[in-house]
Amino acid sequence: MKKDLPENIVEDIAIAVALEKESVESKLWYVYVINLKNEPIENVLITSKGYGEKNGEQVKTSILRHMIPRIEPGGFALIEPIDEQTFGLANEYWLSYYIGKDIFDKKFIFLPESIVESNFIRLPQLNKPGVMIR
Structure with a gap:
């Protein structure tokens, strides 16, 4: 049952x-995952999508999936x-x-x-301007 699963809380990940x-013509933007932990994270899986309303109509983007084998402590990945x-x-x-055999998700x-x-803000590790969620 769900109540029997451990509550693995995601901390120090952004x-x-x-x-x-x-x-003058354009801006180039990238999305990163930042590991603010003192230990590596492994088998990182990220799904991304956009959704909402634009010009009075519901809009959805494609769902994209990304796999990163490992992010070192204090590291980041595109x-x-x-x-x-x-x-x-x-x-x-x-x-x-x-982290080890424990899975985390957020x-x-x-x-x-x-x-x-x-x-x-000035993004940690990246030293670039941007917006971050922890």
Whole structure:
């Protein structure tokens, strides 16, 4: 039963949207997973999707799946590029990973219009401007 499963709480893991490059014509954005732990995480599986309303109609993006074998302590890994046109949608990243034989998972959601300059911080490990959810 569900009540018999251990409650593995995800801590010290973040998903970040970073501004990689900016020119007069466009901006280039990437999504990263950041391991803020003092131990590696392994068999990292991430699913990403966008959903919401645009111009009065419901919109859904494709579901993408990403596998990262290992992220070292204090390390990070690129998940995917992200298009600015999806910033008006909810952008969801469902993360699962192992530490030893224990599995952890958590859903990270960037709400519509949350990826804006007023929310920018200097992202740890990446040293780039962007938005991060822990």
